[in-house]
Amino acid sequence: MNTKYIDLINQTYHFPQEEFTLEDEHLRFHGIELNQVVAQYGSPLKFTYLPKISENIYRAKTWFANAMEKYQYKGNYKYCYCTKSSHFQHVLNEALKNDIHIETSSAFDINIVEQLKAKGKIKVDTFVICNGFKRDQYIENIGRLINEGHRNCIPIIDNYEEIDLLSDVIKNDFQVGIRIASEEEPKFEFYTSRLGIGYRNIVPFYKNQIKNNEKVELKMLHFFINTGICDNAYYWNELAKCLKVYVRLKKICPSLDSLNIGGGFPIKNSLAFEYDYQYMIDEIINQIKITCDEALVSVPNIFTEFGSFTVGETGGAIYEILYQKQQNDREKWNMIDSSFITTLPDTWAINKRFIMLPINRWNDEYERVLLGGLTCDSDDYYNSEQNRNAIYLPKYKKDRPLYIGFFNTGAYQETIGGYGGLQHCLIPQPKHILIDRDTEGNIVTSLFNPQQKAEDLLKILGYDVNVEVKEEKREIVNHGVS
Numbered sequence: 001m002n003t004k005y006i007d008l009i010n011q012t013y014h015f016p017q018e019e020f021t022l023e024d025e026h027l028r029f030h031g032i033e034l035n036q037v038v039a040q041y042g043s044p045l046k047f048t049y050l051p052k053i054s055e056n057i058y059r060a061k062t063w064f065a066n067a068m069e070k071y072q073y074k075g076n077y078k079y080c081y082c083t084k085s086s087h088f089q090h091v092l093n094e095a096l097k098n099d100i101h102i103e104t105s106s107a108f109d110i111n112i113v114e115q116l117k118a119k120g121k122i123k124v125d126t127f128v129i130c131n132g133f134k135r136d137q138y139i140e141n142i143g144r145l146i147n148e149g150h151r152n153c154i155p156i157i158d159n160y161e162e163i164d165l166l167s168d169v170i171k172n173d174f175q176v177g178i179r180i181a182s183e184e185e186p187k188f189e190f191y192t193s194r195l196g197i198g199y200r201n202i203v204p205f206y207k208n209q210i211k212n213n214e215k216v217e218l219k220m221l222h223f224f225i226n227t228g229i230c231d232n233a234y235y236w237n238e239l240a241k242c243l244k245v246y247v248r249l250k251k252i253c254p255s256l257d258s259l260n261i262g263g264g265f266p267i268k269n270s271l272a273f274e275y276d277y278q279y280m281i282d283e284i285i286n287q288i289k290i291t292c293d294e295a296l297v298s299v300p301n302i303f304t305e306f307g308s309f310t311v312g313e314t315g316g317a318i319y320e321i322l323y324q325k326q327q328n329d330r331e332k333w334n335m336i337d338s339s340f341i342t343t344l345p346d347t348w349a350i351n352k353r354f355i356m357l358p359i360n361r362w363n364d365e366y367e368r369v370l371l372g373g374l375t376c377d378s379d380d381y382y383n384s385e386q387n388r389n390a391i392y393l394p395k396y397k398k399d400r401p402l403y404i405g406f407f408n409t410g411a412y413q414e415t416i417g418g419y420g421g422l423q424h425c426l427i428p429q430p431k432h433i434l435i436d437r438d439t440e441g442n443i444v445t446s447l448f449n450p451q452q453k454a455e456d457l458l459k460i461l462g463y464d465v466n467v468e469v470k471e472e473k474r475e476i477v478n479h480g481v482s
């Protein structure tokens, strides 16, 4: 009988895969020996594998180029990075190596843009697409950027007041986009997104507030579907509605030349993940071309704002199984040395699943377990994978440490988890390792941030950190990865 963990994986999935391979009984991720990373830095840790950012940008640009060639599409394609998925400097530095543009969502994003511009990473002609509900500080910051000469900063109008608010702070004329408020999927709790302006109101809004406004030029229509770019009737139906609005507007607004189809490209969340990116892009380009040709209007330039797709597949978290609690005949709780709620908040908040694999001991027998976090919150657990409604791991053995990795966690988890701030039950935020390649292609690791210390948290809480804090001697390091 096949009872080893490796057998289970081989029976369930195609394995090895492009990024997941096995060396002896240790897992490698993009060739990175994860057991070595754990041996060097200790668990728990989070890592960011930077080269994946450029790789994914390159993949997307190639798919769009192929589709545009296939359908002899006369517009161009601009890849924007949606900064809210990860604002870290190392992420933006890597992304901006690839001739891309930026999408922002709030006031402080513009401070980041200004810093990157001062360092020459963002050029004067880089598009800065400003989404989000805009008030005071955001309006002021957008105004400053445009007044300082950044013509390609395009605020996307989200509500009826924004044109006036922007006009008050921007000295010369400026370009805008309008966001369509999409109809939500039928199973949602509400019908229309609160973001943007309803389909039916867009043309009247243009006529009332933009058409005869000498200061404002409409350049872009923006369309983002919360559920992402999926091959289902809902997506194609919403796209068709959006394209109808586009051609109606284009006929009365010659300056309109761009369609922004937002973010929402899926990423690999299971070893069984299948998604035909090229087919989806081909079909989107095809639909846009057909609609524009039928309406006798020129096709728009296409913008995307991929967040998860740019940065999601760079990230991972590694934990050690500290202990096993058998609570009844069937339920074995493997306790990790950190918390799911604080380090992977989407697993708790929206029941998101990531790829989870052991780092070591693949030749050992497996067992079915539940994974528990260290906080005393009963919701701090993880109990099933995307394509299996259970979790299997090599059998817990007290004298043979087991390490597990969660993969493709690079988008949103840090900002939603409040990186560097207070943590639930004061379970410290793990250390954060950057992984890159040097010019010869060798893997290089560096410590971006150490694990939070007691004094970091006490300081936030208002305690006097000058009073000596007794540090925990054991920083949960185990160098004996077997």
Ligand SMILES: Cc1ncc(COP(=O)(O)O)c(C=O)c1O
Residues within 6 Å of the ligand: 082, 085, 103, 131, 224, 228, 262, 263, 264, 265, 305, 306, 307, 308, 309, 411
């Ligand atoms: C306007 C807009 N663009 C882009 C994105 C990025 O989406 P994703 O991370 O799914 O690519 C979002 C995410 O919420 C968004 O609201």
